[in-house]
Amino acid sequence: xxxxxxxxxxxxxxxxxxxxxxxxxxxxxxxxxxxxxxxxxxxxxxxxxxxxxxxxxxxxxxxxxxxxxxxxxxxxxxxxxxxxxxxxxxxxxxxxxxxxxxxxxxxxxxxxxxxxxxxxxxxxxxxxxxxxxxxxxxxxxxxxxxxxxxxxxxxxxxxxxxxxxxxxxxxxxxxxxxxxxxxxxxxxxxxxxxxxxxxxxxxxxxxxxxxxxxxxxx
Amino acid sequence: xxxxxxxxxxxxxxxxxxxxxxxxxxxxxxxxxxxxxxxxxxxxxxxxxxxxxxxxxxxxxxxxxxxxxxxxxxxxxxxxxxxxxxxxxxxxxxxxxxxxxxxxxxxxxxxxxxxxxxxxxxxxxxxxxxxxxxxxxxxxxxxxxxxxxxxxxxxxxxxxxxxxxxxxxxxxxxxxxxxxxxxxxxxxxxxxxxxxxxxxxxxxxxxxxxxxxxxxxxxxxxxxxxxxxxxxxxxxxxxxxxxxxxxxxxxxxxxxxxxxxxxxxxxxxxxxxxxxxxxxxxxxxxxxxxxxxxxxxxxxxxxxxxxxxxxxxxxxxxxxxxxxxxxxxxxxxxxxxxxxxxxxxxxxxxxxxxxxxxxxxxxxxxxxxxxxxxxx
Numbered sequence: 244x245x246x247x248x249x250x251x252x253x254x255x256x257x258x259x260x261x262x263x264x265x266x267x268x269x270x271x272x273x274x275x276x277x278x279x280x281x282x283x284x285x286x287x288x289x290x291x292x293x294x295x296x297x298x299x300x301x302x303x304x305x306x307x308x309x310x311x312x313x314x315x316x317x318x319x320x321x322x323x324x325x326x327x328x329x330x331x332x333x334x335x336x337x338x339x340x341x342x343x344x345x346x347x348x349x350x351x352x353x354x355x356x357x358x359x360x361x362x363x364x365x366x367x368x369x370x371x372x373x374x375x376x377x378x379x380x381x382x383x384x385x386x387x388x389x390x391x392x393x394x395x396x397x398x399x400x401x402x403x404x405x406x407x408x409x410x411x412x413x414x415x416x417x418x419x420x421x422x423x424x425x426x427x428x429x430x431x432x433x434x435x436x437x438x439x440x441x442x443x444x445x446x447x448x449x450x451x452x453x454x455x456x457x458x459x460x461x
Numbered sequence: 462x463x464x465x466x467x468x469x470x471x472x473x474x475x476x477x478x479x480x481x482x483x484x485x486x487x488x489x490x491x492x493x494x495x496x497x498x499x500x501x502x503x504x505x506x507x508x509x510x511x512x513x514x515x516x517x518x519x520x521x522x523x524x525x526x527x528x529x530x531x532x533x534x535x536x537x538x539x540x541x542x543x544x545x546x547x548x549x550x551x552x553x554x555x556x557x558x559x560x561x562x563x564x565x566x567x568x569x570x571x572x573x574x575x576x577x578x579x580x581x582x583x584x585x586x587x588x589x590x591x592x593x594x595x596x597x598x599x600x601x602x603x604x605x606x607x608x609x610x611x612x613x614x615x616x617x618x619x620x621x622x623x624x625x626x627x628x629x630x631x632x633x634x635x636x637x638x639x640x641x642x643x644x645x646x647x648x649x650x651x652x653x654x655x656x657x658x659x660x661x662x663x664x665x666x667x668x669x670x671x672x673x674x675x676x677x678x679x680x681x682x683x684x685x686x687x688x689x690x691x692x693x694x695x696x697x698x699x700x701x702x703x704x705x706x707x708x709x710x711x712x713x714x715x716x717x718x719x720x721x722x723x724x725x726x727x728x729x730x731x732x733x734x735x736x737x738x739x740x741x742x743x744x745x746x747x748x749x750x751x752x753x754x755x756x757x758x759x760x761x762x763x764x765x766x767x768x769x770x771x772x773x774x775x776x777x778x779x780x781x782x783x784x785x786x787x788x789x790x791x792x793x794x795x796x797x798x799x800x801x802x803x804x805x806x807x808x809x810x811x812x813x814x815x816x817x818x819x820x821x822x823x824x825x826x827x828x829x830x831x832x833x834x835x836x837x
Contacts (some may be wrong), residue, residue, distance in 0.1 A: 262720070269727040284714035296806045312546075336684055346688075349647065349681060356648020365596075366589050366835060373811060374833040377818035395819065402812055405782045408805045410616045426780065430769035437766060441745075 245458045256456040397425040465620035489572040499544035507567040514561045584834025604799030620777035628665045631732035637672035639731040644678040655738035657788035662694035675708040683710045716739020719743040723750045734761040748774035
């Protein structure tokens with residue numbers, strides 16, 4: 244392997260080093276890379292939104308196919324126009340007189356978001372977890388059973404910690420203390436796990452610099 | 462040779478009977494709990510012990526055809542879900558199957574008509590509805606109590622008490638406050654909670670005449686943040702001090718946003734950083750840069766994997782639901798206090814169900830586990 248002759252690789256390597264220079268201190272090169280990445284990403288998102296949302300979900304069904312396959316017929320097209328109108332209302336933010344109209348689509352976004360998230364959260368984060376935590380106490384003599392018991396203790400003490408209607412004093416305080424210890428042990432494990440993942444990201448960048456750019460490693 | 466006879470025996474028996482007379486059945490029914498455009502087929506073997514090489518499935522909109530091929534399945538198959546966008550809800554369909562066996566083809570009687578339809582309610586998720594209704598009832602009940610003026614106690618949370626201290630510090634130092642309402646959409650619960658705390662912080666910064674900077678990932682979040690801060694400045698009697706340019710959109714990409722905020726921290730040197738809302742991989746990068754810039758930092762997120770980083774790098778961290786509690790605690794709003802209380806009662810119910818489930822399972826009953834089961 245030899246030093247890369249690809250200008251794209253050189254540019255990527257230069258920008259990587261610019262970002263890495265932040266480890267020393269804020270400097271001109273970091274600022275160049277920072278402004279470049281912010282500008283490029285904002286432009287990139289604009290194009291993505293146009294190509295992946297506006298065109299396939301609005302322009303094509305309304306102007307080319309004249310049919311919305313989710314709700315075929317005139318009703319579907321009418322709903323599309325309503326949705327587009329609500330989207331346009333966001334731009335009333337630029338008017339001092341009509342800026343209040345922007346609250347309507349935002350209220351709809353909030354409402355739909357809550358309606359979508361609440362049943363999903365109940366299903367995945369409450370009921371399924373609850374069901375999985377139900378154990379047979381006769382099995383606690385085995386390692387698997389003992390591990391399950393630890394999970395149950397963690398769940399009960401964790402829930403006690405997040406009980407806000409009672410001060411953490413007396414018995415409640417003691418159980419809550421077990422809860423916070425359980426949480427901290429869990430956080431420690433997560434920290435270590437994620438730190439390893441970050442190191443792999445660093446290895447990926449170093450691999451790019453040493454292999455693709457400098458050609459030092461094969 | 463003997464093997465061929467073994468196969469042929471039951472086959473000849475089956476073929477000697479009129480179609481379907483042996484009891485070979487093909488049933489077709491609308492697939493339950495879906496948005497329609499799907500029909501479930503099931504069938505029995507052509508004869509006792511008959512080896513089938515493959516099944517050819519055909520569909521038509523008339524009982525007499527013409528039938529078009531929809532699928533070719535292995536001989537072991539006895540069920541198939543015909544789900545495709547070509548099916549129209551409300552239209553009757555007919556199905557037939559031809560089993561390819563060693564000596565030829567065996568045709569099942571035509572099944573149908575069957576009409577694909579979408580269902581409004583997913584019966585497999587009834588338990589979710591029960592929980593949602595029960596929790597909603599509890600929350601509404603507690604909101605009503607809060608509105609009646611009943612005293613609802615919320616235990617002190619360390620991170621909340623530090624909010625005023627953090628704002629005071631910024632005022633004394635004459636440096637701005639940086640508030641990041643997460644990097645998620647406005648409809649996210651954590652972002653909504655962050656807005657309430659932002660309102661409280663903004664009111665204090667208006668009173669103390671301290672600059673408040675709020676960079677945003679989403680334009681919708683920025684609009685709401687501007688509304689929240691503007692209202693807070695109005696409430697504090699300082700509408701003139703409100704500067705819309707301090708609540709701005711950066712970019713919708715995670716790491717470019719992080720790079721921009723990092724630069725902002727080192728250049729503006731905010732006295733206090735608030736990271737409240739939904740955060741992901743950028744949490745440690747932000748908190749570490751804030752620490753290097755010498756800022757006091759208060760964080761809060763319900764994103765479990767990011768809490769450890771905030772705990773390690775920030776002065777105070779609101780963990781998970783503490784973020785929502787902080788929102789209620791600060792606002793003293795009956796709506797939020799009632800919601801928090803309702804959630805507390807829901808937690809008690811969850812603990813009781815869990816204990817009940819453990820006792821029942823230990824004594825050999827799976828009734829609680831079955832009641833909690835969800836069919837997707």
